[in-house]
Amino acid sequence: MIQAENIEKKYGSFTAVEDISLSIGRGEIVGLLGPNGAGKTTIMKIFTGYHFPTKGKALINNYDVYSDSLKVKKSIGYLPEMAPLYKDLTVYEYLQFICDVRKITKEKRKTEIERVVAECGLEQVIHRPIDKISKGYRQRTGLAQAIIHSPEILILDEPTTGLDPNQIIEIRKLIKKLGEHKTVILSTHILQEVDAVCNKVLIINRGKIVARGTAEEIRREMQGDFRYFITLKAHDGSEIKSAIEKIDAVNEILLFETKDNGLFNIKLSVKNDILDGEELFDWAVSNNFKILSMIPEKVSLEDIFIKLTKEGDEK
Amino acid sequence: MNILGLYKKEIKSYFNSPIAYLVVLFFVLFCNVYFLFFNQFIARNVASLRGFFALIPLVFIILIPSITMRSWAEEKKVGTEELLLTLPLTNWELVLGKFLSSLTLLAIMLGMTLFVPITLSTLGHFERGQIIGEYLGAFLLGAAALSIGQFISSITSNQISAYIFGVVGLLFITLIGEVAVLLNPAGALSRIFTHLSFTFHFGSFKKGLVDTRGLLYFLLIIFYFLYLNVKVINLRK
Numbered sequence: 183m184i185q186a187e188n189i190e191k192k193y194g195s196f197t198a199v200e201d202i203s204l205s206i207g208r209g210e211i212v213g214l215l216g217p218n219g220a221g222k223t224t225i226m227k228i229f230t231g232y233h234f235p236t237k238g239k240a241l242i243n244n245y246d247v248y249s250d251s252l253k254v255k256k257s258i259g260y261l262p263e264m265a266p267l268y269k270d271l272t273v274y275e276y277l278q279f280i281c282d283v284r285k286i287t288k289e290k291r292k293t294e295i296e297r298v299v300a301e302c303g304l305e306q307v308i309h310r311p312i313d314k315i316s317k318g319y320r321q322r323t324g325l326a327q328a329i330i331h332s333p334e335i336l337i338l339d340e341p342t343t344g345l346d347p348n349q350i351i352e353i354r355k356l357i358k359k360l361g362e363h364k365t366v367i368l369s370t371h372i373l374q375e376v377d378a379v380c381n382k383v384l385i386i387n388r389g390k391i392v393a394r395g396t397a398e399e400i401r402r403e404m405q406g407d408f409r410y411f412i413t414l415k416a417h418d419g420s421e422i423k424s425a426i427e428k429i430d431a432v433n434e435i436l437l438f439e440t441k442d443n444g445l446f447n448i449k450l451s452v453k454n455d456i457l458d459g460e461e462l463f464d465w466a467v468s469n470n471f472k473i474l475s476m477i478p479e480k481v482s483l484e485d486i487f488i489k490l491t492k493e494g495d496e497k
Numbered sequence: 498m499n500i501l502g503l504y505k506k507e508i509k510s511y512f513n514s515p516i517a518y519l520v521v522l523f524f525v526l527f528c529n530v531y532f533l534f535f536n537q538f539i540a541r542n543v544a545s546l547r548g549f550f551a552l553i554p555l556v557f558i559i560l561i562p563s564i565t566m567r568s569w570a571e572e573k574k575v576g577t578e579e580l581l582l583t584l585p586l587t588n589w590e591l592v593l594g595k596f597l598s599s600l601t602l603l604a605i606m607l608g609m610t611l612f613v614p615i616t617l618s619t620l621g622h623f624e625r626g627q628i629i630g631e632y633l634g635a636f637l638l639g640a641a642a643l644s645i646g647q648f649i650s651s652i653t654s655n656q657i658s659a660y661i662f663g664v665v666g667l668l669f670i671t672l673i674g675e676v677a678v679l680l681n682p683a684g685a686l687s688r689i690f691t692h693l694s695f696t697f698h699f700g701s702f703k704k705g706l707v708d709t710r711g712l713l714y715f716l717l718i719i720f721y722f723l724y725l726n727v728k729v730i731n732l733r734k
Contacts, residue, residue: 227579260583264576267575268577271510275509279503281502283499283584311513
């Protein structure tokens with residue numbers, strides 16, 4: 183649905199993004215993650231046809247954003263970082279304007295406006311001028327504008343900024359729901375948002391993609407190894423140790439604690455992806471150990487983010 | 498052409514803010530007061546609006562930029578320009594939508610002054626053809642000024658500078674002929690500049706003649722500056 187081939191964008195001599203290639207399919211919610219000024223917004227602006235790439239190609243539904251910009255714009259809903267609102271219009275007039283331009287027919291208009299008003303929770307402010315409503319409502323009016331024509335593709339630049347925690351949760355729910363049928367690209371620098379909403383992540387730093395995949399894949403890749411914290415019940419500690427040595431995938435034993443009642447706390451470092459929890463469980467059963475708990479340890483996305491974006495800065 | 502949506506929104510914006518009302522009110526009041534009192538229409542005892550239309554180029558210099566200053570500058574300032582440029586509209590549709598809405602305001606402005614000839618027509622015999630010519634000329638002059646103002650708004654990033662540059666621009670193109678004549682009387686240069694100026698072409702309409710040269714001149718100015726406006730939108734990408 184969305185494709186980029188070696189996109190580069192320069193503003194004068196400043197290179198905002200370079201060599202960005204990506205491909206996003208239907209029903210994916212992709213999070214662009216990166217520090218401020220990394221180039222997230224530039225990438226989004228290229229897909230919306232607001233900016234044109236200096237080099238490379240950006241395609242939406244196989245239409246080029248430059249030469250077929252009108253077709254591209256019809257299939258996209260876009261919420262820029264600062265919600266683009268006409269403050270002298272009421273929320274209703276504003277949505278009506280979008281309907282007019284998007285050529286939503288008179289018969290459908292009422293139901294469409296009612297739908298987005300309900301989805302974005304705008305019932306209370308619908309007839310108030312936009313400059314009299316709170317920032318949270320403005321942000322939601324901006325989102326309503328982006329989804330009123332039921333676009334196949336939604337591009338949201340930091341959609342939850344300026345919202346209170348309850349609203350953030352609601353908007354995330356809404357985005358997730360929309361993502362069931364649509365393709366969504368959203369940018370954020372809030373890491374939990376990616377975990378909560380997205381099923382794919384692109385980490386961007388200094389105009390380049392430095393990591394991509396599901397949050398899980400990125401974690402695993404960045405971690406290098408995979409760690410399990412297990413509590414075993416067995417008769418003898420040395421028995422456990424010799425059994426562990428027989429597992430090829432184990433790199434090392436990071437922790438071996440003997441507890442009361444024949445319990446052992448063990449932390450294992452295993453080679454990436456080779457040993458999963460199920461195999462470990464089978465291994466324990468075949469050796470007559472009982473696994474009481476098993477916790478795969480995750481590296482937080484925060485650690486990865488810091489590591490990736492700092493690395494770039496040092497270079 | 499998908500213009501109507503933007504046109505409706507622009508009209509709403511004009512009349513949601515005090516600007517449109519003030520502009521119309523100022524125009525009608527100022528022109529009529531000047532015409533009836535200072536120009537001593539009654540004392541002259543001639544059924545002609547020439548004194549009224551003589552004033553229009555100067556009034557437009559200060560009024561038209563106040564209509565067009567918001568056009569693009571405000572969109573850029575509040576970030577709605579990004580919305581407009583990512584909606585499925587071509588650059589021409591954007592430029593024309595804005596232009597036609599300001600043209601509507603101009604028509605309302607001029608329409609309000611029709612009360613003068615209508616009420617005065619009982620006092621004497623007005624030449625109908627002349628008045629139609631005069632109004633047509635004023636409309637074309639205003640339209641050309643609007644296209645220039647809108648273009649200037651597209652290259653500035655705030656309303657104040659859009660207004661000031663608008664006034665300067667209109668002052669220039671209105672008076673360029675007079676200035677050239679002062680500097681270089683009877684020279685070829687002054688003739689060229691005279692033919693480029695608003696006052697020269699408005700002059701023939703003022704006499705009640707529909708001059709095709711004047712018509713063509715104003716239409717070309719309108720087209721040219723709208724075209725520049727379209728180009729400016731492309732440049733920003």
